[in-house]
Amino acid sequence: MLPRPHALRRSAAVLLLIAAGGLAGCADPRADVALAAQSALVGMPKGTLLSCAGVPHRQAASGALEFFTYRAGSIDYYAPPPPPVGYGWGYPWGYPGWRHRGLDYDPWDYYPPRPGDVVDNRCEATFTLRNGAVEQLVYRASSLGACAAIVQNCMALVPQSLPPRPTPSG
Template identity: 75%
Template sequence: MFRHRSLIRLSLTLPALLALTTACADPGADAALAAQSALVGMPKGTLMSCAGVPQRETASGGLEFLTYQAGSVSYYAPPPPIGYPWGAPGWRRRALDYDPWDYYPPVPGDVVDRRCEATFTLDGGVVQRLVYRASSQGACAAIVQNCLALVPQRTISRGAPQG
């Protein structure tokens, strides 16, 4: 009887945990990771037409390196000290009360770093490798999303049933 209850509880808890795990997934990060293999073989002209002009471009030997940057860093200022007048910068006045969370995030002084630098290595005018230097893989999606739209979707071919 006890084992039966624990199995039922486990069978109900496991799908809930799986759903929570997949709900937190970052689709931007998934796209950026997929681009590392999907964009290999793309010609330089196509890359520049979908990703734009790179921030940096250099060559070494027979290789070319195109570097793109995207993202931002946000700093959320802490609330002003107690005793500031109602007209203090950053504070809003609503009727007779105020809500400091209208302006500030829940954790004052927080820094949110969502930057990405993507470097494409080209050999003979064709993408050979894509490497990210990122604080957030999701920010890398902004660099590669237009190029991913040009890559044909791979399908799994299944043989026709014999019979």
């Protein structure tokens, strides 16, 4: 006996919900910090921005507006291993030129880079200031997670909203 069409639709919907939940669990927390900074840093004074983000790579002014641009990240090239030396002995400690990604693990990488891969993790953040305060933050990024390196010190200065405390009764 064949399954009923509405039973197939229901099981397909359940599978889609499970897949969506699984992908939501893989979110990049560094990208979340960068996205939150776009609204949290609005209104920050120029002096505070310079003290937490440092001196910008570029700056420009146009009328009442100032633009501070910061860069972070890198492009990593994973060199192919050299041909084996001798009669197949190779290198027991790994091939020269191969760069292991120990501390910069990105959860969006579902497989390790292969020899010859180029991994682009760059971000350029431009702060627009009006009257000495941040008005807007815009990213140009190949990896939004790399933008967190620019704004993380400034985000530490932003007061976090705490849940309200329960009032004692009596």
